Amino acid sequence: AAAPAAPAGSALGRTAFVIAVITLAVNLISSIVRLLIYTSNFGYGSAYAIDEAIGVISFFAYLVALVLGIIAARRPGPRLLAGVAIGIAGAGALGMIFSWVGIAFLRFV
Numbered sequence: 001a002a003a004p005a006a007p008a009g010s011a012l013g014r015t016a017f018v019i020a021v022i023t024l025a026v027n028l029i030s031s032i033v034r035l036l037i038y039t040s041n042f043g044y045g046s047a048y049a050i051d052e053a054i055g056v057i058s059f060f061a062y063l064v065a066l067v068l069g070i071i072a073a074r075r076p077g078p079r080l081l082a083g084v085a086i087g088i089a090g091a092g093a094l095g096m097i098f099s100w101v102g103i104a105f106l107r108f109v
Contacts, residue, residue: 013072013082020065020088023058027092030054059096065089 030051037047069085 010077012068012075013079013085016065016068016072016085016089017081019061019068020085020092023061023065024088024092026054027058055096059093062089062093062096066093
């Protein structure tokens with residue numbers, strides 16, 4: 001007999017989990033590399049532009065992972081990876097929003 005097919009929520013939850021973890025890893029690695037770039041001869045303006053691009057792309061990747069995780073959690077089937085994806089993506093997106101708001105307030109002070 002053939003094995004039963006995995007529920008649709010499982011694949012979607014796995015996809016959300018992978019996107020969230022890769023985005024988190026990119027942000028963690030970029031925080032370390034950022035220090036090396038700012039202290040090199042690469043130039044502060046270029047480093048700032050790269051840093052902002054990584055931030056914007058990461059924010060949208062977190063949003064995609066969050067939406068996919070919520071959709072997967074509402075479907076029948078395993079929900080563990082969807083829940084982890086929701087947690088990672090939600091915390092990452094919220095952290096980025098608070099960082100951007102803090103930076104905006106510092107520019108006006």
